[in-house]
Amino acid sequence: MNGRLRRRYERLLFTYPSAYRAAHGAEIISTLLDAVRPDQQLPSPRETTSLLLGGLRMRARQAAKESPSRMWTDGLHLGVLLIVLVNLGHALEMLFPLWIALVAVGALAVLRGWTRTALAATAVAGLAVARPLLPQVALPWWLPGYGDWSAVARYAVPAVVLAVLAWPRVGRLHARSWWWLVLPAVAALPLEGDALSFAKAGLEVGLLLVVLVVVVGALDFRPAIAAAVYLAPGLLYAAESIAAGPPNTLALSYWVVLAALMVGLAAAAWRIRREQLTQ
Amino acid sequence: MSEPSYFILAALLDDPLHGYGIIKKTAELSDGRIQLAAGTLYGALDRLAEEGLLLADREEVVEGRTRRYYRLTDRGSHALHREAARMEQAARIVTRRSGLAATNPNLA
Numbered sequence: 001m002n003g004r005l006r007r008r009y010e011r012l013l014f015t016y017p018s019a020y021r022a023a024h025g026a027e028i029i030s031t032l033l034d035a036v037r038p039d040q041q042l043p044s045p046r047e048t049t050s051l052l053l054g055g056l057r058m059r060a061r062q063a064a065k066e067s068p069s070r071m072w073t074d075g076l077h078l079g080v081l082l083i084v085l086v087n088l089g090h091a092l093e094m095l096f097p098l099w100i101a102l103v104a105v106g107a108l109a110v111l112r113g114w115t116r117t118a119l120a121a122t123a124v125a126g127l128a129v130a131r132p133l134l135p136q137v138a139l140p141w142w143l144p145g146y147g148d149w150s151a152v153a154r155y156a157v158p159a160v161v162l163a164v165l166a167w168p169r170v171g172r173l174h175a176r177s178w179w180w181l182v183l184p185a186v187a188a189l190p191l192e193g194d195a196l197s198f199a200k201a202g203l204e205v206g207l208l209l210v211v212l213v214v215v216v217g218a219l220d221f222r223p224a225i226a227a228a229v230y231l232a233p234g235l236l237y238a239a240e241s242i243a244a245g246p247p248n249t250l251a252l253s254y255w256v257v258l259a260a261l262m263v264g265l266a267a268a269a270w271r272i273r274r275e276q277l278t279q
Numbered sequence: 280m281s282e283p284s285y286f287i288l289a290a291l292l293d294d295p296l297h298g299y300g301i302i303k304k305t306a307e308l309s310d311g312r313i314q315l316a317a318g319t320l321y322g323a324l325d326r327l328a329e330e331g332l333l334l335a336d337r338e339e340v341v342e343g344r345t346r347r348y349y350r351l352t353d354r355g356s357h358a359l360h361r362e363a364a365r366m367e368q369a370a371r372i373v374t375r376r377s378g379l380a381a382t383n384p385n386l387a
Binding site for chain 2: 027029053
């Protein structure tokens, strides 16, 4: 019985920072198991809430110790990582090996925190994507032909952010977990149709809500910066679609929801930083 | 100092205790009023340790369960006594008056 309950409690520790979990996880689980009733199978609602909030508060205390420049660096890095990984997913769908290699090098460099390599690869990819829009330049054989500026934005936005992060006075980027590579694999799944678009839109809105909870609960505005960077090319795409003709009501409402969530996140992040600075 | 922090430090006055020991002792000292959940307890322990009011004393593993004992530091003991004196003085403002009220019905 205790084995199962132990595993359930261990899973509830996921909101804690990993270093804290490594140092205190076993001890907290022991305390929880000491306090259970003999017939107890499930974590009590009271302990569950306390652990979830306790983990977020622990993150908040760690975030408050970070310098504002570190918070910005981490947030921008995370936002760029999200874009380049989704780009890699889309690139994998195409049959242009050199193009896939170029995007993959950029994505890998962002993942490992190699800022200059990432900047070079993403800037070259951005220029390459922009070429079909410049009619005087012939499309080279190894490139897919994109015909819209929003596709260019998916490379230009990360390239601009990486150029900022490559500035000598900005601290080094931390290497991120290899688990992030699951994202391009999911983005490249050969699924088509309305159901998938709905699922994707729902997933994005759901993830933004999670980010909002983390930002408010853990007083950490890094996910808000990352979400803003990630959504920037999409908002350009929305603007381009609206400019091209009367917008589809569903698509418009989707972008209005995303934009509203972004405003909420920005407001939350602003309040948090002001409170941290006045403490 | 928050009430849970006060009772956690008070629980450690006599001997070092592990997590569950602190939960039981704080409940006992507060007549069952303070029932610490693990998330709250460990958040408070981390904060109090950072302020230098308590520290991890030793660790032992009993029947596969890791128990870390915490003990009060000198600084923690001073802070606790200072807080107790402050609360005593604050309480006296009211209790003295209630005492007067009890002896003088006109004030009741």
